Amino acid sequence: MSDVLEFAAVSVVRGGKTLLDAVDWQVKEGERWVIMGPNGAGKTTLLQIAGGRMHPTRGVAGILEEVLGTVDVFELRPRIGLASAALANQIPEHETVLNVVLTASYGMTGRWREKYEKLDERRAFRLLHDWGMSTFMNRNFASLSEGERKRVQIARALMTDPELLLLDEPAAGLDLAGREDLVARLSELAADEEAPAMVLVTHHLEEVPPGFTHALLLRDGGVVASGPIEEVFTEENLSTAFDVPLNVQHDGGRWSATARR
Ligand SMILES: Nc1ncnc2c1ncn2[C@@H]1O[C@H](COP(=O)(O)OP(=O)(O)O)[C@@H](O)[C@H]1O
C-alpha cells in the first residue's frame, strides 16, 4: 500500500509559538484516521499541512507521494478533498448549493464565468443526491440549516474524486439528530472500499464514526499517541491529551468519555 501522508518531524512555529512539534505521522491507502485533542492542540494546523494549504517550518511533509515544497500545490490540491469552517466562510452568500459543489472542480468557492461540462454537473448532482441534498440544489447555501450545510460541504470535498478526504470538525454546531445522521453517513463512507483515505478532526469522542481505523492524539502540538484506534483511545492516553481524568466507553463501535469523579 502506498503512502497517502508521510510526515517526518513536521513542526510549525508562528510568532514564536510552536503550533506543531516534530510530528511523525503516516497514513496509508484505505485508512480512516481521527485526529483528536483539545482546543488549540494543533489539529487544524496539521490538517492545513495535509491539505497542502500550509508549509511546515521544519520537517518534511509527504503528501500523495509528493513532497510539500517541491510540488506545485495547485496540482496537488485537487487530489485532496477538504471541508472546513474556514473554507465554508469563503462561499459567497447567494451561491446555490449546486454551484458550491460544482466550483470545487476549479478549486474555487464562487461561480464566475467558468464553463462546466455536463459530466461535472452530473457528478455534482449525484454527490448531492448521495448526501441527501439533491432537492436543495437551487437553494442558496446561506439559507440551509447547519446540518444541510455540512452535507453540502462534504459533497463538495468529494467533487474532484480525491485520493484523500480531510474533514475539520464536520459535526461542529449540529444538534443531536444532526450529529447522529452525519456520524452514520461518515461511517457508511468509511466502509466504502472505493472511498479515499480519510482524516477527520474532532475533539468529541462521540463524533467518531464506527469503522474509523486509526487515531492521532495531539496535545500542545505534540503527539500523545498514534496508531490503531483501539490502542490509542485508552483512558490513560485520552486523560493525558485532555489533561483531565476520564472514563472512556466503547460500545457498538461508538466512543464516549466523561470526567472521572
Ligand atoms: N498564525 C498564528 N500565530 C500564532 N498562533 C497561532 C496562529 N495560528 C494558530 N495559532 C494558535 O495555534 C494553536 C493551534 O491552533 P489550531 O491548529 O487551530 O488548533 P486546534 O484546531 O487543535 O484547535 C492555537 O493555540 C492557536 O491559537
Ligand SMILES: [Mg+2]
Ligand atoms: Mg481546529
